Amino acid sequence: MSDSAPAQNPIDVTVPSAARMYDVLLGGNNNFASDRIAVEQLMVTAPNSRELAVNNRAFLRRVVRTIVGEYNIDQIIDHGSGLPTQDNVHQVAQRLNEHCRVVYVDNDPIVLTQGRALLDENDNVAVIEADMAETDRLLSHPRVQELIDFDRPLAALFVSVLHCVDDQKAAAMVRETVGRLAPGSVVVICQLVSDDPDVRDKVTTLMHEQTHGQWGRVRTEDDVDAYFEGLDVQPPGLGDVSLWRPDTEVLPRQRTHEWTEYGGLALVPAVPASSTT
Ligand SMILES: C[S@@+](CC[C@H](N)C(=O)[O-])C[C@H]1O[C@@H](n2cnc3c(N)ncnc32)[C@H](O)[C@@H]1O
Numbered sequence: 001m002s003d004s005a006p007a008q009n010p011i012d013v014t015v016p017s018a019a020r021m022y023d024v025l026l027g028g029n030n031n032f033a034s035d036r037i038a039v040e041q042l043m044v045t046a047p048n049s050r051e052l053a054v055n056n057r058a059f060l061r062r063v064v065r066t067i068v069g070e071y072n073i074d075q076i077i078d079h080g081s082g083l084p085t086q087d088n089v090h091q092v093a094q095r096l097n098e099h100c101r102v103v104y105v106d107n108d109p110i111v112l113t114q115g116r117a118l119l120d121e122n123d124n125v126a127v128i129e130a131d132m133a134e135t136d137r138l139l140s141h142p143r144v145q146e147l148i149d150f151d152r153p154l155a156a157l158f159v160s161v162l163h164c165v166d167d168q169k170a171a172a173m174v175r176e177t178v179g180r181l182a183p184g185s186v187v188v189i190c191q192l193v194s195d196d197p198d199v200r201d202k203v204t205t206l207m208h209e210q211t212h213g214q215w216g217r218v219r220t221e222d223d224v225d226a227y228f229e230g231l232d233v234q235p236p237g238l239g240d241v242s243l244w245r246p247d248t249e250v251l252p253r254q255r256t257h258e259w260t261e262y263g264g265l266a267l268v269p270a271v272p273a274s275s276t277t
Contacts, residue, residue, distance in 0.1 A: 011109050016210045018164050019108040023083045025053035030083045030114055038210040045202045046258050052192075055242035056261045057085065059190065060159050061092050062245055063265055067155045067186050068096040071267075075101045075147065075154040079132040079173075080161030083111050084118040089157070090125045099124065101147045105138060107131050132161065133169040135176040153184035153268075160261055162191040162227070165216040174227045183270040189227050190241045190263025192218045199258045224262050231266035238264040 016038035020031040024039045027050075043049050067073045074097050078089050081104035090102035104119055104127045106112060115127040126143040138144065148154055156177050162170040170191075178187060194200050200218040207215040225238060236245065240260040 015212050017108050017110070018207070018211060018215060019082055019106065019111050021210075022053055022160070023085075025050050026057060026085055028083060028085060030110055038206075041206060041210070042203065045199060045206065048258060052242075052259065052261060056160050056190070057087075059241035059244055059261065060089065060157075061087050062247060063157075063159070063188050064089050064092040065096065066245065066265065067188070068093045068100055071153075071155075071186055073153055073155045073186055074099060075149065075152070076157060077103045077105065077144070077148065077154065077177075078157045078159075079105050079177075080158070080164060081106050081111065081115065081119075081127075082160075083108075084114050088119055090119065090122075094122075094124070101125070103128060103144050103147055105130050105132050132158075133165055133173050135173055135180070139177075139180055150180060151182055153182050153186070155186040155188065156181060158187070158189045158191075159263075160190060160192070162189065162224075163216050163218060164214070167216070167223075170216060171227065178231065178268060181268045183268055185268040186265060187228075187231055187268065188263070188265050189224065190261045191224055192259055193221050193224060193262040194218050194259040195220065196258060203259065218259060221262050228264075228266050230269075232269045233264060233266045236264070238262065 013032040014034050016035045020035040021039050021042070024031045024035050039049070067076065076089060076093060081089065089104070090100070093100040093102055101124045104115055106115065107129060112127060112129045119125060120127050124147065126147055128141055128143050130138045130141060132138060158174065174189065204217040228238065239262065241263055242261070244264060
């Protein structure tokens with residue numbers, strides 16, 4: 001992408017965004033010099049960031065295949081969908097079920113411009129601009145209401161996004177979304193974690209500085225476990241998602257493990273899991 005944005009877009013090319021930095025890590029070209037410089041700085045503290053991003057994207061493909069192919073879900077809300085890349089959620093899902101409905105949600109203007117051009121390719125797909133933290137507003141969006149039937153199970157994806165928002169918003173958005181889902185719905189959550197406090201602090205500070213506060217924090221595995229409270233976590237459980245039901249894809253091995261994407265897949269039980277014990 002050239003380093004000048006179309007005049008009608010409220011895009012500040014001098015301020016890195018999480019979406020475009022992730023695009024840099026995935027080898028995409030929807031990013032600016034500011035994003036590339038920020039990624040270089042990030043990789044000083046977290047040199048495995050490229051492999052981590054590629055592995056996260058592979059997890060997203062595997063988990064969508066599982067949701068549609070094994071859990072027979074045919075409607076998906078992808079919170080913080082990111083820039084279009086190869087094998088986007090609706091493409092993976094519709095390969096298994098051409099009727100699968102997918103709503104992509106993001107608040108980054110470039111995601112929306114590129115997404116509408118590349119993702120919104122059939123009637124069963126919508127790309128909408130919304131703050132994923134505003135659950136009521138998001139779920140009552142006309143396109144969400146048109147495509148998603150909340151009386152039936154659906155999948156809510158929060159893949160590599162909760163670290164973009166603060167603790168209160170992250171917890172509230174998962175809780176409020178889960179509260180709207182029919183039993184049998186699938187919730188997928190993963191986010192950046194580290195057991196090294198130095199990595200957590202340095203990356204969180206860097207990302208806050210770079211994105212002018214448009215970020216949350218690197219958390220711990222325990223923090224992420226808490227998001228799954230009341231849900232029925234499915235095998236293989238919660239862990240580094242690069243190891244979640246791996247298949248035969250040849251993926252770059254992470255050279256270091258200073259941080260990982262940690263999480264997994266859970267079902268919404270008919271009775272909240274905590275009250276069944
Ligand atoms: C690291 S990318 C993850 C993309 C995709 N989910 C994946 O795993 O490949 C995080 C995405 O979340 C989006 N995002 C961050 N905060 C958001 C918010 N409050 N509402 C909607 N999207 C948000 C960013 O714009 C970015 O596209």
